[in-house]
Amino acid sequence: MLSLSCAVQTYEWGKIGEESEVMQLAVSGCHTLELDPSSPFAELWMGTHPSGPSVLREEQETYLSKYISEYPKCLGSASREAFGMSLPFLFKVLSIRKALSIQAHPTKEHAQLLHRQRPDLYKDPNHKPELAIALTPFEALLAFRPSVEIAAFVQ
Incomplete structure (x- = not known):
């Protein structure tokens, strides 16, 4: 098993300091940098995403993506055949203090096109299915009402 140092995202909607499960996890083993306890800690990322790649704790200079490229069997043959030499997901722990901004994720095909056209904005070619x-207790809104119902409310 590999022990990872994971990326921490301090988005404005995250819980503050030690109230945040993200900060607690980061301090307890996933993170090696100094963390400001007055910051909002929103997300802990475990994966190979270029905006927040995980690093092997035993070898601080080794990114998880480098380890995967050096030891491709760690992914398993089915994953390598389907997704190549990268993780097909980004595992996140969220610690939410207030409502998040609305998100819209492209299809796989559209994500690939956007990444080719604007790699500076679209860091990877993957769509973003989420689970x-x-x-802890949690409330979420998902999707939109059918357009016919929305139109009826507007009228």
């Missing part, structure tokens, strides 16, 4: 498992 949420609430560890």
Whole structure:
């Protein structure tokens, strides 16, 4: 098993300091940098995403993506065949203090096109299917009403 130092995202909507499960996890083993306890700690990222790649704790200079390229069997043959030499997901722990901004994720094909056209904005060619498992009480809104219902409300 590999022990990772994971990226911490301090988005404005995250819980502040030690109130945040993200900060608690980061301090307890995933993170090696100094963390400002007055900051909002929103997300802990575990994966190979270029905006927040995980690093092997035993070898602080080794990114998880480098380890995968050096030891491709760690992904398993089915994953390598389907997704190549990268993780097909970004595992996140969220610690939410207030409502998040609305998000819209492209299809796989559109994500690939956007990444080719604007790699500075679209860091990877993957779509963003999401799965949420609430560890604490949680409320969420998902999708939109059918357009016919929205039009009826407007009238």
